[in-house]
Amino acid sequence: MDLDVQKMQDDKSVSDSVRKKILTVVLTLTLTLPIVVNAEEGKDAEAPIEMVFVKGGCFQMGDPFGDGENDEVPVHEVCVNDFYIGKYEVTVEEFGKFVKETGYSTDAEKMGGCFGKVGYKWRKRKDFNWSKVDFPQTDRHPAVCISYNDANEFMKWLNKKFVVSKTNSSGGKYRLPTEAEWEYAERSGGKAEKWAGTNNESEVSDYVWYDKNSGGKTHPVGQKKPNGLGLYDMSGNVWEWVEDWYEVDYYDKTPKTNPLNAKPSHAKSMRSGPWSVPLHAVRVFYRGSDIPYSICDGLGFRVAKTP
Secondary structure: OOOOOOHHHHOOOOOOHHHHHHHHHHHHHHOOOOOOOHHHHHOOOOOOOOOEEEOOEEEOOOOOOOOHHHHHHHOOEEEOOOOOEEEEEEEEEHHHHHHHHHHHOOOHHHOOEEEEEEOOOEEEEEOOEOOOOOOOOOOEEOOOOOOHHHHHHHHHHHHHHHOOOOOOOOOOOOEOOOHHHHHHHHHOOOOOOOOEEEHEEEHHHHOOOOOOOOOOOOOOOOOOOOOOOOOOOOOOOOOEEEEEEEEOHHHHHOEEEEEOOOOOOOOEEEOOOOOOOOHHHOOOOOEEEEOOOOOEOOOOEOEOOOO
């Protein structure tokens, strides 16, 4: 704002009524203009998706309770750098903007549909995709029927459209979270939580959509309680793609700092668990996996960003 407010206040040629009107406009604009802050100062710049800053640290990754799966052990120390992660799962509205602007066709649209639960049976329907499944969706529902390939195309669009930095000429800041980042964020910064936001089974339904309380469908993001970092639906609602390739014994050989399994295998890792699974499968330690072009009505994603 180029107006010199002090000069205007001192200028006796400006009437009191005019001065008050101008000051009101200046104050209104000051309070309503979008604020862009420096990511280097621990804040995110104005972003198209709501992001939460996660301060990096070290934690014990894996299942310490001993009642999980064989790919959740051994428990091992992992350290991650600072990162941002989406406050919510990517929504139908957000994914729709990407599709509208780019004309992108998802794997479901190119490969004959998406698997969904119709009645009591799982079926592949040609008309199922991100915009239509067997249960009602609003703009605030998580986008589903999203393959790993689709999620990566969305990231490319974000980086091309929104990453503008004098110090980052290569772009590429938006991405999927790594499996380690995801578990660290889900556990409210590496805390000893069994489900996102709680370690108490009696409280799980306050934080998690899973088969006993989901009603057989996804729900709009942000309806349950957030975890300790202010992140919603980190357990349940939909599976979320992460960047790592899946290996059942990866915890036996993972590096300590910023691990990322970049060695291609048959499947990509997924976290969170969908609306249709039992409580066991929405624990913070549970590791899902599927082929990169897998598509079903309980599979979506969440955005991460490098500071």
